[in-house]
Amino acid sequence: MPIERIAILGTGLIGASVGLALRSHGFHGTIFGWDPNPSQSAAALSIGAVTVTVEEPFTAAEQSDVILLAGPVFTILEWLEKLAPVLREHQLVTDAGSVKGALCEHATQRYNGQGQPGFLPGHPMAGKEVGGAQNADAALFQDAVWLFTECARSEQMNPTARLLADEWRAWIAKIGSRVIDMDAARHDVLCAWISHLPQFVSTALSALLEDEFSADDTLLPIGGRALREMTRLGSSPFSMWRDVAYTNTEAITHSLLALEQRLAHIRENLKTPELRSEFDRANQFRLSERFRKP
Amino acid sequence: MPIERIAILGTGLIGASVGLALRSHGFHGTIFGWDPNPSQSAAALSIGAVTVTVEEPFTAAEQSDVILLAGPVFTILEWLEKLAPVLREHQLVTDAGSVKGALCEHATQRYNGQGQPGFLPGHPMAGKEVGGAQNADAALFQDAVWLFTECARSEQMNPTARLLADEWRAWIAKIGSRVIDMDAARHDVLCAWISHLPQFVSTALSALLEDEFSADDTLLPIGGRALREMTRLGSSPFSMWRDVAYTNTEAITHSLLALEQRLAHIRENLKTPELRSEFDRANQFRLSERFRKP
Structure with a gap:
């Protein structure tokens, strides 16, 4: 079961760049885009980083195979908390946050357990000194490293979510990044x-x-x-x-x-x-x- | 009386880049090149940064209109001291040292007075993290700032040396630098x-x-x-x-x-x-x- 629908919550520099990179490397599914600042999701749509913008992030998340959380760490923390009771075990949440210990700690009781959605913490080592979808770049992750820090009872992840996680890793490699796994601490x-x-x-x-x-x-x-x-x-x-x-x-x-x-x-x-x-x-x-x- | 002969004492990155820049911007006179490391002056000659290498820096200096001292500050200090009794009042010494107070202090009694050579302290705000004539670049000073810090009874400089100083400033502008004057301190x-x-x-x-x-x-x-x-x-x-x-x-x-x-x-x-x-x-x-x- 391949990834068909992705929701990007937070379509600033990183979120929009991931969308652009996926689409320019052959992802033909749906990419829902949402941002707390509607002008950012509109910008992401206009440059083709997402295929559709949504006003209702929860509905988009519920309809997606993979939900990518991109934004400041506390924003990701909030989404982890809000999405946990809404999503199902065959769905995967991943993120692009800069700090992983706090996210893993937060996810421990809410993800990867029986009946809970999967969580694959990630961190692209790429960026710019300026934010915003208007600065997004499909090549941002080319030759960069993308770190994954599996945690939160990762080994208990639902098999469907695990397949999504493996496929997400394959997409990250396809957009040009070298994947490295390490402990969150x-x-x-x-x-x-x-x-x-x-x-x-x-x-x-x-x-x-x-x-x-x-x-x-x-x-x-x-x-x-x-x-x-x-x-x-x-x-x-x-x-x-x-x-x-x-x-x-x-x-x-x-x-x-x-x-x-x-x-x-x-x-x-x-x-x-x-x-x-x-x-x-x-x-x-x-x-x-x-x-x-x- | 235009500048016809220049001696560059120290043909590393900066000295060789000045030579290259002068020649690529129309300087057709002689450029003597000397360096404490003979492989550096040979490299400067091979890339066309100087027109001739010399084994005797004093003779080359005595035969030049302008003597450019390029190298570490203490090396420039030494040359200022050694050249003062050898040069005549119609000659100009200039430099590319990174610190100006110590040089000006040293030059005060030795330059710009009656019968003494002229001294025009200069400092190109350009460089690289690697040294050596092999890294020289004719465009190094393009769009950079070249600071001059006249001192040492500068207003008493011999009129011929003053003309050379004015012409040197014109060459610096011609190789692409913006000239700014300021106090050495x-x-x-x-x-x-x-x-x-x-x-x-x-x-x-x-x-x-x-x-x-x-x-x-x-x-x-x-x-x-x-x-x-x-x-x-x-x-x-x-x-x-x-x-x-x-x-x-x-x-x-x-x-x-x-x-x-x-x-x-x-x-x-x-x-x-x-x-x-x-x-x-x-x-x-x-x-x-x-x-x-x-």
């Missing part, structure tokens, strides 16, 4: 280092420069490519990152503190040979094979 | 914020991740574009940045400390509404007109 620590930390550093640097240079209109562009790159994520929306900060606080706190200490170490060694070893380690990081594309 | 504080701070942050982040992930070969590429951008400068060579750290210590210390405090502020407010104001300020920084290209 490991996911959250890993993402704190490689995704959340870079975001908060870029936000801090941008906010600091905004304060330092507010009166000076002409000098900032001088910084060139390095400054543009290091502050690009400064454009990221609070609405998404608030939920990440709130649901992955411990791991983010740890990584931020480690970077603060590293910066202090460099600051205290600007005139000592220790500075060389910091550059050596940084050079090593960038040169190593493991930093190549996946 | 202001230059060093500005660059601490928009160039040196981003460098040390990227080094710290790269070194930290090198420590965290040294045993894990497969997970880092997951980070995608954001991680690659935020750590790109981690490749930068210590040899150049040691001198920057040593000669602009106070301003860099101040900017690093400010960022450490900002990161701590964000860390302490991951669950408070204050986090929103940090994102707002960061968004504002990126949205503002002043962040557009110069």
